[in-house]
Amino acid sequence: MPGDSRAAGTHRSRPSSSQEPPDLEDQDLLLAAAYVSDAQYNRNVPFETSPQAIRLYHFYNHWTMRAATYFFIWLDLALALFEEPAVFPLPFLVTSVAEVLCLTAFFGRLVHFAKVTPQKVFWKDTKNICVMVTIVLTLIDLVIYASLEAVNIRGVRWSRALRPVFLINFPESRQIRRAFRSIRNTLPDILYVFLLFLFSMMIFSLMALKLFGDRGLRTVEGSPYFTNVLDIAFELYVLVTTANSPDVMMPAYELNWWYSLYFITYIIINTYLFMSVFLAVVYNNYRKHLKNEIHTLACLKRHKMTEAFNILKVKVGTAFVVKEARWRQLVKVVAPDISSSHLELLLRISDEGQTGHVDKMNFLRLADLLNIRVVAVNIKRHPLETWMPRVYQSSTSLLVQKMVQHRIFVWVYDVIILINTIFIALDEKDSLISYAEWLFLSLYIIEILLKLYTYEPRAYFGRNQFWNWFDTLIIMAALLATVANTTIQARKYSSQQILDIVLILRILRLLRVIVSIQRFRVIVTTLINIGPTMLTFGGLVLVVYYAFAIIGMEAFHGKVQFLDPGSGSPDALVCGNPALKDSAFARGRYCKNNFNDLASSLILLTELTVVNQWHILADGFALVTHQAAKLYFIGFHIVVVILIVNIFIAFILEAFFVAYSLEKSEVETAIEKKIQELGVGVQEEEVQDGGLIDHMDIKDSGFSADDGDNRKKALKGLYFRIASKKYKTVDTLLQQMFESEIAPEGKDPSLEETLNFSPKKPNFGNSA
């Protein structure tokens, strides 16, 4: 048991300030801390963890080690930029040495992890096995490639497609792994719908062959229309993505309008019905799976907290409780950085009757309590008021302040932005307009200065005052841009890139309009809230794109070339490949869409994700290689558009529904109630309302107050509030939703029961 606690207990240092959802580790930490506390308190329980092991563990979790791991992961991925076909070519020797270096680093990290993890746990974890297998495969590939290179045969660096494995399988990418698990669990259900969809496509293909095959129809390009069943199937698959509508229908439609009914039926069944069913199946599974996982996590948390309670409990009267002193010690161990006033607040909530001990129910929610960010609010006077009270309180000054706080002030500036927009849209070469630029800029700066005069500066730039920061940063950027622009124009120096950035920054200034319209702010805030989780999708998309890009580069690089059309070379019109003569690919001037380096490949894959014209791209690459090349493009479509984009939509829908049904959790309500009871609360509405904070200094509860028995003193002069619920992550909200469904107090499910709750035991990260 102590060995267990050693492994699980010490690898996360500051749970209370973390914005992440309270995952397993917090409970592990508390459980371990309970052991530690028990040992320190009683001085008689044997505690066998060697200090060396703990040091090793701390070192494993040190930020430098993590940063180094990430550095090597990104280096490994970035190697594709320098390997043939390269954006910036480097000799094979350099890239292979770099790759071996990365592999060594990964291996070292793995060995280190093995040292701090029990053998059994380490070898049971598929992550570790995956990483090891990938390392071995990459080495084998490197050796084969190098030996072939030595005898001048060009091999295929297939192992490069495996590189994202390192990104997925390191413990820190928990979210990406969860998304992949979600996809894996959806697959069986999707499969049957997909088969039915293929079947329906086949039936329609046969019909098309019989209906149109013998008519001698020709497409716009003059090629035979619907004569080969495989071509028809491809065309109809493209029609599902809508990319060749209405062109594919025109020859038949010209013959008889009656035939358009065939295509309309096909579109209704396959495009609208089946694609909606795909979304429904993906969404349903996503939600089910998420619920299962979070439910399991929540049950496990409850279980561990109960275990920790059982270690620390003593019997007082008829009930088991935890003594106040031990509770304090535990919290200090778990959250060493906690301020004493914060600690007092938590104790007041946990020990409501001030009986000197915490009962089971209150103890169980300790992990949640620690996870809620309580912000200490310090009401302060404006510095100007302190320095020169008479001037600041004069009637002129008060009038200015009142004016700034008035609604009309906001409206006036909205009109100014509107006029500014028109000026930006007009040609700026006119000197009058470029002078006007300066006028607008100074107006904006005056606005910010006026606001700083009215509101307390530290409150105005408080931690959660996102919109104030946004506003100021945009103006600063625009100021910089305008200054830079003038300088550049004055010196007749023109770097295109800098000029472009300047232009964009100046236009971004218009985003200020969002700040002043409340409804827009709400929408944007919701979008920003789901931002972090959207990064998970970024990771997911990166992994899939990278693998497909590597495969695409191996298969298609150099087949299509972009030659400057200005050179007048006849090859420029057919992208350097005569096979493309008269193709829609060449006619659309798509030569730049190729797999000749990583950047081009990624851009091309983005175009394929957007779907439109993907069949022309697929046809182009099929012409320069082989018809089977279309399979690559169809595969990409199935993986990215049918699976990942649908999961993305499912995620957005779920996030919006959660945001719509936003309510405070039971624990938060308890804290808030206590804060109000103690009379140290701030109405959240006052604080939240944009720039209208009055003379308040908000900072995280990191101030130093005297630690002691005098609780009243510690809380005196301070106000608390719960950090805005608007800035919670979706995960936290989901967890909150599902936690209320867990069996109430007293009916604790057993650990076995909990783990068998979901059909498959989920992957618990490195602490399982």
Added chain:
Amino acid sequence: MPGDSRAAGTHRSRPSSSQEPPDLEDQDLLLAAAYVSDAQYNRNVPFETSPQAIRLYHFYNHWTMRAATYFFIWLDLALALFEEPAVFPLPFLVTSVAEVLCLTAFFGRLVHFAKVTPQKVFWKDTKNICVMVTIVLTLIDLVIYASLEAVNIRGVRWSRALRPVFLINFPESRQIRRAFRSIRNTLPDILYVFLLFLFSMMIFSLMALKLFGDRGLRTVEGSPYFTNVLDIAFELYVLVTTANSPDVMMPAYELNWWYSLYFITYIIINTYLFMSVFLAVVYNNYRKHLKNEIHTLACLKRHKMTEAFNILKVKVGTAFVVKEARWRQLVKVVAPDISSSHLELLLRISDEGQTGHVDKMNFLRLADLLNIRVVAVNIKRHPLETWMPRVYQSSTSLLVQKMVQHRIFVWVYDVIILINTIFIALDEKDSLISYAEWLFLSLYIIEILLKLYTYEPRAYFGRNQFWNWFDTLIIMAALLATVANTTIQARKYSSQQILDIVLILRILRLLRVIVSIQRFRVIVTTLINIGPTMLTFGGLVLVVYYAFAIIGMEAFHGKVQFLDPGSGSPDALVCGNPALKDSAFARGRYCKNNFNDLASSLILLTELTVVNQWHILADGFALVTHQAAKLYFIGFHIVVVILIVNIFIAFILEAFFVAYSLEKSEVETAIEKKIQELGVGVQEEEVQDGGLIDHMDIKDSGFSADDGDNRKKALKGLYFRIASKKYKTVDTLLQQMFESEIAPEGKDPSLEETLNFSPKKPNFGNSA
């Protein structure tokens, strides 16, 4: 009060056999019947309804009147086929007389409705006002057009776009009205997201103008690239629909790959993020609104049932109850066609203790009880077994029966279908293959005969044996098609249409594969279940399409013409309009996509719904008329794709979620329990399992059994089961979901409370 009951009480004759969700009218009927029953039973309550009024009401609701109304609605809509620009031209005199005839019919229907409705209710209903205003407007338009025609000026028949109003506003189109209400309620929320979306588009347009405007870039067609801010905005709007990706990006991308980031950012923000947010907002509102409406309906039902109970109740002991005799009378009034055994079953459920009276709780669920279709199952022997038992029970016969019931029998036929598919795909002109056709057909017919030999024929073609019917119909159609084909080929006669239908029917035979794969059947059953509600969307789409088609025909007819390219006329290449020279529209041979008659217009609008290439169509019509024509296409996109398609997706998602979480309702469970208790139940699984029913005759509870006190006798030899829950409509499921949320027994909400539940009082059909 009696007047009220007259209006509401008698206009629905057989609620028990209806598959529709239990809506308001059932409760109205019950309430009214309670009055009637009370009158008949006590013979002392005055009942003032004149027989004439009731006859008028019955006449209003007679099926011939309803059919006539629908006929005139469709005639009115179909007039567009015969009016200029017409598919089948008719003189103005004929169409205008037909239209006046329709209007007279609508007016007559309205007057009839006014006669059977209380004045106050009639004039409060916006539906009636709408119909009247539309009639008047149409008449005015007709008069103006005719007078202009008389002096040879061609007017605009603008009132034609209003015709769908009749379809929406007649009482029978409740579902379409609900969909429109749902859209109306979504609008305010959608509006803000849309404004933000427009704002973001504007910012990006300005950026594009600054970044690319001065570069002198040219598109593939050679026109200037991104020089006019309005053109840019249109291009970017098209990019949101993905229709011009990646073409719109290529000129900038060729200049520098860096610029592709601009477009990728734009696509991520506007295409993926905003379009998902639109879906989320529409979906969320759809769900909220649906829940509100169904909640209100359910509360109203509860209220009316309570009122009916209060009329009929008598005090027995301490509780109020309804006597058995009155209960029977009530049910007989409400459902005159109910069989006595069915009635006995319901009584047994309602009067559990056989106390001779029904308590309040059981009375309240009477409407639900009547709405559940109970099927009487009559277990019968195979007719052959009755006629020649010795032969049928012989060992050979039993072996055949066992063989047919075996899994391998199904597999063998799956393989046969597979081989058949390959034969169909091959060229059928080969005589060997055309003989093989006969072989396959006879194999299929033998299969059906064998099944009929093994299973009881009436059971095999039972009411809910959808898949058996499906199977047989497909084979019969294929048989007919093959015979027809042979006849046609023998006589050297070839009608293209008949040949096409024959071909399609023969290929549809392959759908049999679905029957034999269980997982496919489940998916298809779900899709079929949501079919009826999907027809609502059909109506909704029809209304919008019709209005847009009429506007489109008035604005664009004759501008683009399809001339046979075989004629060699130079005009054929530019669709008969020189303005289209060198346009993408003419190059894509899109001449057939025009507004020259209703059929073409509807097909064109379908193409616009599919979205791809819609900008080329819009550009084409803008070239032949005016740039402002693009607004028509953008408007259509916003209404159909952003609103209606999203509501469609929301509906499919919701329907699937409901289907996934399918559970029996509380009332159904009670009935089933009672059926089991009485020992007259059939295991639903046995009956449901496709063709594996053994010697059972299922018919609706319409058999004649002796009516009397001997209940045992009435139930003897009969088995009951609840009609499959798989074939319920989504509405019923939703109602079931929300009903459980209503306050339980004893806490009846008042009517006022109920009606104020939703912010706006919903439209209660003609009974409000």
